[in-house]
Structures are given as structure tokens and as C-alpha cells.
Amino acid sequence: MPVLEVSGLKKAYRSPDGDLAPVIDIERFSLDHGAEIALRGGSGSGKTTFLNLIAGVLSADEGEIVVDGHRVTGVAESDRDGIRARTIGYVFQTFNLLQGYTALENVLLGMMFGPGADRERAASLLERVGLADRMHYHPRQLSVGQQQRVALARALANHPPLVLADEPTGNLDPRRATESLGLMREICRENDAAILLVSHDRTILDAFENVVDLAEINRAHG
């Protein structure tokens, strides 16, 4: 059974001269529970917009997105927020950790808007990503790789069935990128979470068996 089903999805932005510029036009896309798909796409191909639509951060113009049985489209924004908090883990290229919070608190924040803060699980996740001794460090006190691992722990904090990763290793050197990706896939498997990763990095994409070219499914850029 798919954890993610997309059908007839359309999104367009209004350009400064007033014209509507289609960004996403995807007829059908799905991802099974526990599966891994890497989406290949260059700059401006709409890959971040696609992930934001799935996460409910953006609202679609048309079409339907269902995540783990919950419709993300055609529902109120507050419902989308709730679905996102409970069913989706999001790893950003820039990690998006809150600077005023420690590593542990960043992970706890990921839980607060979902099922609720669980300090024990947050600590065990940080331990799992190798940051047991850095839990009380603030992001600026951590290396880029360590920050990425905190972001990963936060994304998995609520046992999400789907993890969205937007260029998650974009800020890492190739060696650390490979290590980090390996850790992410490993932990997602342990947590039975499917991964939908977007990247334009060949090294990263080569690590996936299932790579989809966004240009092939997105008619807006096809």
C-alpha cells in the first residue's frame, strides 16, 4: 500500500508580469511504505515545490495528495499542519535548526506539534546518530555534519511513515555526504519510513536503486 499517492497535481506561480507560470503538473506519482525514491532534478525543476506540496507547506492548485491515508489537498491549512506534524519528517538542505535551541530541544520541537515531546526518544535518536555527547550543544557549536544529523533525528522524531529530503547532503563534502546518506537510509529503514529524496548530485543519486527524473513526470517542465 502506498504511503504517498499523488494524482493530477498542478501548481503554478504568478510571474511578475502577471502571467501564470506552471511549475508542477504531475499526473501520477506514488511511493510505497518503506520504499526509497530519489528524484533527479536540476535547479528550477520544481523539486522543492513538489516536496512542499506533499508536506502541505504549499497548497496545490489542482489534484490530490494523500499521505498515509490522509488527504493533504482540499483541506484546511491547520489540518495540513497537523498531518505534516504527525506523518512527515522533513530534512532540508540547510537543516533549518533553530539556533536558540540545543540539539535535544530541536528534536523535542519536532515532537511538540505532533504526538508530544518524548525526551527519552529524542535522546535515543540523538544517540543513534552519534550525538550522545552533543545533546546540549547549540547548532552553532556543532559541525555541519553534526547539524545534519540533528536535523535527521528531528525528522524521525514522530515515527513518520514518510521522510522528505530536499538536497539533504548539499552542504556536505562528498565523503561526509555518502556517510550521512547511508546513516539516513539506515535509520529510516529501522523506523520503517519511506524516503523521497530530491537531488541533482550524481553521487547521491547513484546510491539509489529507484531514481526518477522529475522532468519525466512533471509535464510543466517536460
Next chain:
Amino acid sequence: MGKLLFLVRRSLGQHMLSTVVTVLATGLAAGLVMAVFSLSAQTRTAFAGGDLGFDAVLGARGSQLQLVLNTVFHLETSPGNIPYSLYKDIKGDPAIEMAIPYALGDNYEGFRIVGTTEEIFRFEYREGERFRLRQPGRAFNSQFAEAVIGSRVADRTGLKPGDRFFPTHGVTPDGVVHDRDEFLVVAVMEPTNSPSDRVIWIPIEAFFRIGGHYLANEKGEHYEPKDVETIPDEHKELSAVMLRFRGRAPMTGMRLSQRINRSGKVATLAWPLDGVMGELFDKLGWVTRVLQLVAYLVVLVAIGSILASLYNTMNERRREFAILRALGARRATVFSAIVAESAAIAVLGALIGYVFYWLILTLAAVVVKQQTGVVVEVMAFHPILIKTPIAMIVLGAAAGLLPAAKAYRTDVASNLVPQT
């Protein structure tokens, strides 16, 4: 609720400097409002609201207010003197329970000397409370140049039983010293927390014997009392007579007021005392209102500083809000967090306000006591002590609405990427 507190606590800590500054500004405003209201209420009660022990004051023709300030609060100068015969007349009135003569006009180191009779020690300056003397000590003997001093006089001058002093003419210490009229301190009064603590009480006969206090007779012939001689009434004058009516009947006051103020031309009866003082406060009401207005303006500035400090951080916090939203926080949660943050600053400010209130009132209490002898109770309850913090918290929360609305409108997708 838990997540709101978590967000608020973290945010306040993250913006520590602006938090501390706004909390202090809010606290100062709250403290100022509470102090202004409490102080004005307490001073009004002390001067015009409470029982002063006496019902009326008989004195020279002139201002009732000056008479009361001079005799009851030992402030201002005496409006003049009245013939001794008036005292004898009124003392003989069956409706008068107590008539205590006051002869004023000298001081010691700025503390006023009051010539009076031993009756002053039987007088209840408050219901059931009479002047008590510290031991060892005794009341003055009306035949000798002795003095009983108020507790504040003792504290400030160091005078104690057995010490001697020379009075100075007038109400300021720079007058002519009566260097032939030495007085012996025989007792120090227990503190009364009233203007009497700043007074030196001496026998009225001894006061009359001080050089320059006795009058020439009707023919203008110089008079010099002999040591053992009682000074004849015609050579004596009084500053005032403090009156207590039998049964404290207002009718007596009305009757005497009619006789002395309306029909007479020699003297003034200050009655009712709280009415006389109330008039003063009514006249000075605009001062209180100006002070209150200033305090309100300070509150507005403090609330404005909360608004400004939060609003100014909204741009730099857009990414923070976008991240929170991306983690599943609803717009309403972000909005509530900002309002709660604003209210939290006001709560902390209100708490600090009590500290400022305490400081201001403690300082004011010292000054008021020094100047008037009236005691301002720092811990006295006034409804403003509840109303102000509540109002500050409500206004503080309201100040957060505008920044919160800005945070509410934050676009998630466009703010997730760092702005360069």
C-alpha cells in the same frame, strides 16, 4: 500550553538584552503607578482621613488650613496669637472635654518647641493611644524648665534624659538662641508615627518665661516676671488651643464655629479638621492627577517598548517561524506564542514592578516621615497593587498582537531558505 511556555522561555532567553530592558521599563512603569496611587491615598488618609485626636483648633484670625498645619502637623508658621483669656473662656465651656493650650515659636535644631500643659500626656492622639515615655523618664514638671522630647528629636539630636539645651527663637535653627533659658530633658517619648515625634514639649509656664515671650501690659509697661511669680494672664498669649468636644459632638463644633468664625473677629476655629485638610488635598488634586498622568504615560511608553522590541525582531525571526510551521506548528500557535511572549514580559515587569514600588515607597516614606512625621506604610494594601499588574499584563498581551499578526502572516515556503 506546555509548548507555548517552552517557545516563550526560549525566545526570551535568546533575546536576553531586549527582554531585560523591556522588563525593567515595564517594571518601572508598574512600580511608578502603584507608588503614585498608594502614596497619594496614604498621605491623604494620614492628613485628612484619620482621627487626629482633636476635634477643632482655636487660633488667630486667619487661615484655618495654616492653623491646622501649624498645630497638628507642626508645619508652616503660626498665623498669630490669641489672648490667654480666650483659652480660659473656652476651657470653661461645658461642651469642651479637653482644651490644651499651645504656645509656639521656638525650636531646637529645627525641631519645634511646643509650650503646653500636662494634659497633653492624658490626650489620646489616636483612639485608645496616649503618649508614652521611654524609661527612665517622667513627664515635665510645669514649674520648671523641663522638656519631654519626641522620639525623632532624640534620634536626630542625640538628646537624652539629663541633657540640657537652649531653645532658638523662630522655627529655623538659624534664629537667636535664648542663651539664658536652659531646659533639662526629662524624658523621650515612645515613637507614635505621628508628627508629634518631631516635637519638643515644654511646660507652658516655662515657655512664657523664655525671654521675649511675655507681653507688656495694656499700658505698654515693660514686664519682667520674678522667679517664683506666676505670670499674670494679661502678659500671656497663646498660639492655639487644641479642642476635644465632650462626646465628640459635631453640634459643639457647629455652635463654636458660628460664634467664633461668623460672629467673632478675634479668632478662628478650624473645624472640622478632616474637612480643612480635605480642602487642601482637593486644591492639590491637580498635582496628584498630573503625577498619575505622568505614570500612565510611562506605562504607555513601556508597553510601546514591548511592542517595538518584538516588532523589530519579526523580520529576523521569519525563518524561525517558517521552521516552526514546517515542523507542524499552526499559524495560531505561532500567533499565540508571540502574544504569550509579550504577556510574559509584562508579567515579569509586573513582578519587578513590586520591587520598584517597594523602593519608591521606602524612599518616599523616609522623606515624608522626615518632613512631616507621617508614616507611610510600604506594605499597606491598596487595590492599585492588584489592578496595575493585571492591567499591565492585559496591555502587554495587547502589545503583542501586532507583531503576532506579522508572525501569523509569515510565508513558510519562501522563508525556509536562509535569506542572504
